[in-house]
Amino acid sequence: MRHSPVLGNSTLLRRTSALAAAAVATLVLAGCGSDETPVAEDPAAETTTAVPTTSAPVEPTDPAPTQTSAPADTPAPDPDALITLDTPADGATVSGSFDASGTANSPEANVPWTILDGSGQKVLHGHFTAEGWMDKLYPYAGSVDVSTLAPGSYTFEVRVDDPSGGEGKPPQKVTRSITVQ
Structure with a gap:
C-alpha cells in the first residue's frame, strides 16, 4: 500500500486504529447470542483478555461425615465455644490418675485445669x-x-483464659x- 503524500503518518495511524477498533466491535457484536468465539480476520487487530486457568489437580474431598444424633439429654455444642472436654465423662469415678482430653483454642496453646473440692476451693491445678492455637x-x-486427694466428690474444670484484660472473648470453661476413690 502506498502512502498518499497528502495524508501524514499520524492521520494514517488514526485511520488504521479506527478501522481496527471498528472491526473488533463488529466481531464482538456478531458473536452475541452465539456459542462460537469470533475470530478476527486480522489477528493483529484482535484484542484478547487473559482468563486465568489452573492446571493443578483437584484433590478429592472426603465424603461427608455421617450425622449421628446425640442423646436427648446432651446439649448441642456451642459453635462459639473455645474449649471442649471429651474425657472424663461427667460423674466419672477415678483413682490414682485419670486421662483428660478435648479441644481448645487457648492463648499460646495453654489449657489450664483445676480440681475444686465440694466447697469450691482449688485443691489441684x-x-x-x-x-x-x-x-x-x-x-x-x-x-x-x-x-494426693482424699476420696470424695470434686469438680474438674478446664478453661480458656482471656489474657487481654477483657478486650477479647470472655474466659470460657467446661x-x-x-468422684475420687
Missing part, C-alpha cells in the same frame, strides 16, 4: 498444651494425678463432676 480448636490431652 495444672495445664495441658494443645497442638496449636489461634485459628481453630486444637486437640489437647494429658493425665491428671489425683493420688466442668465435670468426678
